[in-house]
Amino acid sequence: MSFRDVAGDTGMHKINFPVFAVLLSVLVFGCGGNEKKESDDEPPAPDKLRIALIMKSLANEFFLTMEEGARAHNAESSDAYTLFAEGIKDELDVNRQIQLVEQMMNRRVNAIVIAPADSKALIPVCQRAIKAGIVVVNIDNKFDAEVLAERGAQIPFVGPDNRKGAYLAGAYLAEHLAEGAPVAIIEGVPSAFNAIQRKQGFEDAMNEAGMRIVASQTADWEMARANRVASAIITEQPELKAMLCANDSMALGAVAALRAAGRLEQVHVVGFDNISAAQELLKKGELLATVDQHADQLAVFGIEYALEMLKTGRAPSDHETPVDLITAAAAP
Amino acid sequence: MTSARLYRTLADYLGLGMVLIAMIAFFALKTDYFFTLTTFRTIANQIPDAVIIATGMTFVLIIAGIDLSVGSVLALGGATLGLALTGWGWPIYLAVPLCIIVGLCCGAVNGIMVAGWRLPAFIVTLGMLEAARGGAYLVTGSKTQYIGSSVEWINTWGAMGLSLPFLLALLVVITGQFILSYTIFGRSMFAIGGNEEAARLSGIPVAHIKTAVYTLCGGLAALAAVIHCSRLTAADPNAGIGYELQAIAAVVIGGTSLMGGRGAVINTFIGVIIIAVLENGLVQMGAQEPIKRLVTGAVIIIAVILDYYRHRV
Numbered sequence: 241m242s243f244r245d246v247a248g249d250t251g252m253h254k255i256n257f258p259v260f261a262v263l264l265s266v267l268v269f270g271c272g273g274n275e276k277k278e279s280d281d282e283p284p285a286p287d288k289l290r291i292a293l294i295m296k297s298l299a300n301e302f303f304l305t306m307e308e309g310a311r312a313h314n315a316e317s318s319d320a321y322t323l324f325a326e327g328i329k330d331e332l333d334v335n336r337q338i339q340l341v342e343q344m345m346n347r348r349v350n351a352i353v354i355a356p357a358d359s360k361a362l363i364p365v366c367q368r369a370i371k372a373g374i375v376v377v378n379i380d381n382k383f384d385a386e387v388l389a390e391r392g393a394q395i396p397f398v399g400p401d402n403r404k405g406a407y408l409a410g411a412y413l414a415e416h417l418a419e420g421a422p423v424a425i426i427e428g429v430p431s432a433f434n435a436i437q438r439k440q441g442f443e444d445a446m447n448e449a450g451m452r453i454v455a456s457q458t459a460d461w462e463m464a465r466a467n468r469v470a471s472a473i474i475t476e477q478p479e480l481k482a483m484l485c486a487n488d489s490m491a492l493g494a495v496a497a498l499r500a501a502g503r504l505e506q507v508h509v510v511g512f513d514n515i516s517a518a519q520e521l522l523k524k525g526e527l528l529a530t531v532d533q534h535a536d537q538l539a540v541f542g543i544e545y546a547l548e549m550l551k552t553g554r555a556p557s558d559h560e561t562p563v564d565l566i567t568a569a570a571a572p
Numbered sequence: 573m574t575s576a577r578l579y580r581t582l583a584d585y586l587g588l589g590m591v592l593i594a595m596i597a598f599f600a601l602k603t604d605y606f607f608t609l610t611t612f613r614t615i616a617n618q619i620p621d622a623v624i625i626a627t628g629m630t631f632v633l634i635i636a637g638i639d640l641s642v643g644s645v646l647a648l649g650g651a652t653l654g655l656a657l658t659g660w661g662w663p664i665y666l667a668v669p670l671c672i673i674v675g676l677c678c679g680a681v682n683g684i685m686v687a688g689w690r691l692p693a694f695i696v697t698l699g700m701l702e703a704a705r706g707g708a709y710l711v712t713g714s715k716t717q718y719i720g721s722s723v724e725w726i727n728t729w730g731a732m733g734l735s736l737p738f739l740l741a742l743l744v745v746i747t748g749q750f751i752l753s754y755t756i757f758g759r760s761m762f763a764i765g766g767n768e769e770a771a772r773l774s775g776i777p778v779a780h781i782k783t784a785v786y787t788l789c790g791g792l793a794a795l796a797a798v799i800h801c802s803r804l805t806a807a808d809p810n811a812g813i814g815y816e817l818q819a820i821a822a823v824v825i826g827g828t829s830l831m832g833g834r835g836a837v838i839n840t841f842i843g844v845i846i847i848a849v850l851e852n853g854l855v856q857m858g859a860q861e862p863i864k865r866l867v868t869g870a871v872i873i874i875a876v877i878l879d880y881y882r883h884r885v
Contacts, residue, residue: 299705299809301715430861458861463716463808464800468848471614472855476605489716489808496804500617500727501610517718517806 289321291546292344293539294337294354296380298327301515302535303355306380309536310543321547324349334358341365345372351546353539355380359433360387367393375549377556379542382433396556398545400533402437402512403444405563406486409510410445412529412565413482416508417451421481424455424473426466426494428486435461435486438512442484454480459490466493474501482508488518488530495526514566522568529567537561587878588826588842592849599853606856615848617727617803620737621646621796622818622844626826627748628789629819630840634752635785636765636832637686637693641700642793642819643812645678647708649797654717654807664722672794678704679790683783693786701816712809719805726802737799744792748837761785765832822847825875846871 293310295303307325314323324344328336337357342365344352352374356362359381366376366383370393378397388395417423425442428435439456446453455473459466466485470493474480483498485491491511498504504526511518514532521527541561549556600607625642632639649671656667678700685696729736752758760781763771772778801807820830826843828835850871854864 299709299714301809304714455855455858457855457858462810462813463804463806464811467804468618468851469855471618472611472852475608475610475614475852476603476856476858478605489810492716492718492806493804496806499724499805500803501614515716517716520718520720 288319289351289547289550290347290349291321291323291543292347292349292352293323293325293543294340294344294352295325295327295539296337296355296357297330299329302513303327305535306355306539310539312536313540313543321350321543323543328357334361337362338365341369345369345374349374350550351375351377351543353377353379353542353546355539356383357381359384363387363391363393363395366395367391370395375546377542377546377549379538380434384433394556396545396549396558398542398559398561399538400561400563402434402533402563403441405531405533406438406441406484406512407445408441408563408565409512409529409531410442410484411449412567413484413508413510414445414449414451416528417449417481419450420452422452422454422477422479423482423484424457424470424477424480425453426469426483426485426490427456427458428461428490430458438486442486446484451482459485459493461487461489463489463493466490467497468493470494470497471501474498474503474507480507482510485509485511487511488513488515491527491530492517492521495521499526522566525568527568529565532564532566534562534564588839588846591875591878592842592846595846595849595853599849599856603853603856606853611852611856615845615852616738617735618852619844619848620735620741621799621803622815622822622848623741623841624744624792624796624799625815626819626822626840626844627744627837628792629816629823630748630826630828630835630837631752631761631785632693632789633820633823633828633830634761634765634832634835635782636768637782637785638697638820638830639679639682639786639789640694640697640816641678641682641704642789642796643815644701644704644708645675645790645793646797646800646812646815647809648678648704648711649675649794650801650807650811651708651711651717651809653723653798653801654719655711657719657722658717668798671798672791675794675797676787676791679787679793680783682790683786686786687779687782708809708811712807714809716809717807719801719807721805723798723802724805726798737802740795740799744795745837745841752835752837757781757784762833765829765834767833818847821872824879825872827879843875846875 295306298304298307310323310325324347326340334357341352352369354366354376356378363383370376376395378395379399382397383395423446425439427439443453454477457469457473459469470483474497483494485494488511491509494509498507508528510528511530514530518527518530522530538561545559629639629642652674653667653671656662656670657664682697682700685691686693726736760776763776764778764781768778800811822843823840824830825846826839828840850868854867
């Protein structure tokens with residue numbers, strides 16, 4: 241066990257290993273037990289379809305909502321298919337996700353619905369799954385089109401158009417601004433496909449309406465980071481009229497920065513994702529708008545598409561799911 | 573001896589202060605609005621939680637330990653605060669102590685494992701980093717909790733143009749430095765960091781002091797959580813990721829040795845300010861992410877190199 245090695249290397253003595261072993265096993269098996277759903281070990285009825293849902297970090301509210309939606313859908317139509325839902329611990333743990341796909345192949349699932357942690361690295365393993373006769377549907381983070389074409393792989397993407405969603409928020413914001421107003425964009429992780437799409441959508445809307453983008457900085461999807469970045473931007477841009485944030489967590493951070501600077505009245509903020517905390521700000525009028533891409537339905541759309549492909553055997557093609565603008569007036 | 577030490581401490585401050593002034597001057601020339609009151613007020617509003625965490629980290633590094641769990645403990649403390657205020661409807665004067673107690677408990681667990689069982693601090697606090705993060709996800713249900721006005725006042729209330737969190741951070745720094753310089757506890761920390769075996773042989777209760785230091789560090793992380801939540805008016809389960817490394821960077825920029833036995837809270841305070849000035853200045857310059865990371869990394873390394881030569885002579 242690695243604990244013993246580590247302790248040995250550093251010359252530690254007098255460690256109560258039995259106690260540790262017990263503690264460790266409680267931890268390991270305790271956690272493992274929670275993750276497992278009873279359906280995992282049961283052999284399903286032979287005629288029932290087996291669908292695997294492989295997501296990114298389940299610690300992220302977004303994927304948690306996605307999983308809950310899928311489970312609810314599964315509960316409603318439990319005679320149609322068995323669901324295996326798995327996530328990775330860290331959003332960037334590509335290796336673990338590849339292992340998950342392999343495990344699902346070993347479990348002989350009929351279809352894999354995957355939100356890939358990396359838009360390129362997961363393609364080979366998914367291709368192997370397809371060769372093994374498994375239907376693969378891509379959700380959330382779109383596979384890289386070039387790599388797909390190069391490898392001759394056909395994996396359908398079922399999901400929202402992030403660029404369009406961001407454009408909707410941007411266009412709504414533009415209605416509240418005078419032409420030529422200076423605006424800033426708070427970006428997501430620069431390498432992420434959806435972050436790039438959202439940034440482009442914001443830019444499309446701002447350029448079309450003739451606004452000036454005076455700053456565009458990443459805050460890595462993070463609230464506290466966005467708070468610091470936004471504070472610095474509003475100091476440097478005293479005339480700033482709006483901030484377009486690529487997710488709601490960052491919008492929350494930006495709103496807090498504006499509040500601290502006493503500039504909430506002058507600067508509009510829009511976000512993306514429609515998380516519950518953002519709805520509070522919408523009601524208070526501190527957030528102008530956000531975009532709902534129906535996180536709870538994203539996995540469901542993928543599962544339904546996979547079911548359809550299994551039933552009809554139709555050729556894979558991309559399928560766009562709805563994105564909706566949420567404004568203060570429309571907030572529940 | 574006292575005057576020699578005083579002189580060296582003074583030299584340390586001057587060295588760091590000059591780096592800071594040079595940076596401020598650079599950004600003032602390069603941007604339109606960096607050299608304004610707003611910038612400094614913004615920085616003062618942003619650093620209190622980092623200052624408080626880094627103070628705890630200074631103590632831990634002085635005893636030649638390390639605490640990687642502070643970011644997660646901050647998240648767990650904040651999550652508890654959020655749950656107590658919104659979920660259970662507790663008043664703030666009960667929720668804040670609960671949050672601090674959670675932090676102290678995490679720190680105490682670290683301390684007992686490190687000091688009592690003599691396990692490597694790196695591994696123990698790495699374990700706590702995972703465990704406390706898991707706790708934060710459990711408590712919040714992995715969702716950002718909006719708290720609202722019940723914590724907002726902490727951040728807006730202030731005196732003499734300085735916010736309550738900033739005053740609190742100043743208080744922590746002054747008290748921390750006082751403890752280090754003028755109490756037996758503080759001197760024992762230096763002794764343990766310098767040579768643990770010698771400290772034990774000279775009758776210093778090493779295990780107790782180490783446990784106390786880790787407990788204090790956890791408690792300070794929770795105090796930082798209160799400030800963090802009040803600034804964002806929300807409890808974020810992903811709060812504080814990477815704060816442990818930022819805190820270590822600030823402490824090391826401030827000249828505290830990773831090998832223990834040497835350090836000062838006031839220098840750490842300046843270290844935090846240097847990092848904050850750097851981040852704000854680079855954003856105001858409109859620098860892109862790769863450049864920001866390159867520059868920040870370079871500054872940390874240069875600071876350590878300078879420190880190395882300063883202490884070798």
